[in-house]
Amino acid sequence: MIVRQKLRRAELSRGVRLIPLGGLNEIGKNITILEMRGRILIIDCGVSFPNDEMYGVDIVIPDFSYLIKNRERICGLILTHGHEDHIGAIPYLLKEIAVPIYGTRLTLGLVENKLHEHGLTADLQIIQAGEKVQIGPFRIETIRITHSIADSIALAIETSAGVIFHTGDFKIDYTPLDGEPIDFQRLARIGERGVLLMLADSTNAERKGYTPSERTVGVTLENIFRNSKARILTATFASNVHRLQRIIDTAVMFNRKVAISGRSMVNVVRLATEIGYLKIPQQTLVDINKIKNIKDSELLIITTGSQGEPMSALSRMANNEHKTVQIKKGDMVILSSSPIPGNEKTVSNIVNRLFEKGAEVIYSDIADIHVTGHACAEELKLMHMLIRPKYFMPVHGEYRHLRQHGILAENMGLPANHIFQLENGEVLQLKRNSIVKTKEKIPCSPVMVDGLGVGDVGNIVLRDRKLLSAGGLIIAVAVIDKASGMLVGGPDIISRGFVYVKESEDLIEAARVVVAEQIEKCLMENSRDWPAIKTAIRNELTSFIFKQTRRSPVILPILMEV
Ligand SMILES: [Zn+2]
Numbered sequence: 001m002i003v004r005q006k007l008r009r010a011e012l013s014r015g016v017r018l019i020p021l022g023g024l025n026e027i028g029k030n031i032t033i034l035e036m037r038g039r040i041l042i043i044d045c046g047v048s049f050p051n052d053e054m055y056g057v058d059i060v061i062p063d064f065s066y067l068i069k070n071r072e073r074i075c076g077l078i079l080t081h082g083h084e085d086h087i088g089a090i091p092y093l094l095k096e097i098a099v100p101i102y103g104t105r106l107t108l109g110l111v112e113n114k115l116h117e118h119g120l121t122a123d124l125q126i127i128q129a130g131e132k133v134q135i136g137p138f139r140i141e142t143i144r145i146t147h148s149i150a151d152s153i154a155l156a157i158e159t160s161a162g163v164i165f166h167t168g169d170f171k172i173d174y175t176p177l178d179g180e181p182i183d184f185q186r187l188a189r190i191g192e193r194g195v196l197l198m199l200a201d202s203t204n205a206e207r208k209g210y211t212p213s214e215r216t217v218g219v220t221l222e223n224i225f226r227n228s229k230a231r232i233l234t235a236t237f238a239s240n241v242h243r244l245q246r247i248i249d250t251a252v253m254f255n256r257k258v259a260i261s262g263r264s265m266v267n268v269v270r271l272a273t274e275i276g277y278l279k280i281p282q283q284t285l286v287d288i289n290k291i292k293n294i295k296d297s298e299l300l301i302i303t304t305g306s307q308g309e310p311m312s313a314l315s316r317m318a319n320n321e322h323k324t325v326q327i328k329k330g331d332m333v334i335l336s337s338s339p340i341p342g343n344e345k346t347v348s349n350i351v352n353r354l355f356e357k358g359a360e361v362i363y364s365d366i367a368d369i370h371v372t373g374h375a376c377a378e379e380l381k382l383m384h385m386l387i388r389p390k391y392f393m394p395v396h397g398e399y400r401h402l403r404q405h406g407i408l409a410e411n412m413g414l415p416a417n418h419i420f421q422l423e424n425g426e427v428l429q430l431k432r433n434s435i436v437k438t439k440e441k442i443p444c445s446p447v448m449v450d451g452l453g454v455g456d457v458g459n460i461v462l463r464d465r466k467l468l469s470a471g472g473l474i475i476a477v478a479v480i481d482k483a484s485g486m487l488v489g490g491p492d493i494i495s496r497g498f499v500y501v502k503e504s505e506d507l508i509e510a511a512r513v514v515v516a517e518q519i520e521k522c523l524m525e526n527s528r529d530w531p532a533i534k535t536a537i538r539n540e541l542t543s544f545i546f547k548q549t550r551r552s553p554v555i556l557p558i559l560m561e562v
């Protein structure tokens with residue numbers, strides 16, 4: 001009890017602290033925590049996608065060890081919007097800690113879908129954009145903001161040190177499709193009352209000017225539909241409900257039926273229709289399995305796969321692996337998105353394959369078929385102007401995006417020492433009217449998820465996977481008689497991904513001899529030290545293979561005693 005009290009006092013005296021556990025110097029894995037009076041508020045909990053070095057890894061999630069250690073102090077998780085880089089890691093957090101989740105309707109609908117897939121339930125608290133909520137000691141005002149998903153909010157969080165304003169992901173769309181623009185008056189009022197620290201989206205800080213309105217996409221779409229008699233297929237982000245609505249409206253306008261393909265697309269369309277965010281006239285939707293009965297000029301297929309994801313519906317269509325839809329000559333394919341940084345190559349591959357199949361492909365490089373969901377420089381300036389924070393921390397971006405956003409803030413008149421370009425895990429200490437960066441570093445290395453395994457793929461496993469992918473594998477198996485210490489079976493050489501054995505019989509035979517000689521030598525010396533024999537085999541075979549082939553496969557000796 002006394003220990004607990006002491007602990008509490010220590011936590012209380014820490015004041016207000018802000019710690020980004022992800023989302024800095026990377027695109028994705030957004031999660032920030034805020035501490036006050038010993039309580040912890042989590043803001044967003046997203047995933048990122050593996051880089052090229054992470055062989056076989058499905059997704060990357062934040063390191064929750066600090067949160068697990070401080071689980072009793074956590075009072076809630078609040079979500080800015082329903083994109084994967086903000087909600088994707090929630091099931092993994094909930095498997096460790098039960099925490100109430102606050103978010104707008106669409107956001108929580110998407111979370112619920114996700115939890116359902118993992119067989120989880122949670123305490124979900126729906127908030128309306130514009131509402132105020134109290135989570136533990138934190139009083140939070142939510143503000144409607146425009147982004148590439150409906151129901152996005154910014155957060156103004158009252159703390160004992162002052163107001164922290166978090167933009168969430170945003171762009172400034174004066175004419176959004178749902179007619180619900182950013183609440184500028186509220187933003188101005190919040191700025192007027194005084195903001196100690198602003199955290200703002202940096203994704204497009206390098207881009208000059210303004211992002212065009214979502215409406216510009218509508219005009220382009222209309223032109224394409226008006227001039228086409230072909231079957232039209234559109235790939236876009238399932239979560240971009242506004243874009244989906246515009247695409248469906250256009251189809252209806254030109255008397256086309258709509259079929260939906262791809263699991264996440266089907267899920268989102270169902271959810272968004274249920275809660276009234278997506279309005280589809282009756283008779284418009286048709287089952288993807290029944291499209292054969294519909295003329296090409298009267299059909300639109302909406303599909304996932306705008307990022308070239310290998311398992312997505314569009315990718316399977318392009319590879320003739322889709323159950324019901326094959327791309328054929330004359331099809332019109334619209335990729336209504338632009339590649340997320342890192343996905344350029346896979347998207348380019350899919351565009352090539354679609355062209356090869358004889359389809360006409362329209363993508364963001366050649367038409368205004370996508371607008372970004374993130375503010376460009378001029379919009380960021382407007383946000384800085386409205387909020388006028390005393391301190392600023394660029395978030396949501398790679399190092400260069402954060403840097404450019406920092407420069408932008410400096411150009412807007414903020415002193416350089418009031419701008420914090422942090423790394424994940426660094427700690428800001430907030431005091432009344434001042435902020436300092438502490439020397440503390442909270443552990444937050446990326447945690448890799450592969451299949452059902454969370455965090456069991458570490459550096460050693462990755463190194464093995466890298467070596468295997470680069471050089472293949474050779475296994476040398478030998479059977480040794482326990483009693484006599486004689487080699488009684490093998491050695492046999494098995495290889496995978498190294499050379500095709502049938503075409504390299506001489507090499508494999510020579511390798512076999514090398515291994516046999518090595519084993520005989522060790523056994524002659526009466527050695528029963530199996531690990532040492534294995535090492536000798538590995539060394540000898542490695543240098544032999546390298547001399548013969550200039551290659552370095554992974555070599556795995558196996559000795560069996562009988
Ligand atoms: Zn987003």
Ligand SMILES: [Zn+2]
Pocket residue numbers: 030083085086169396
């Ligand atoms: Zn994001």
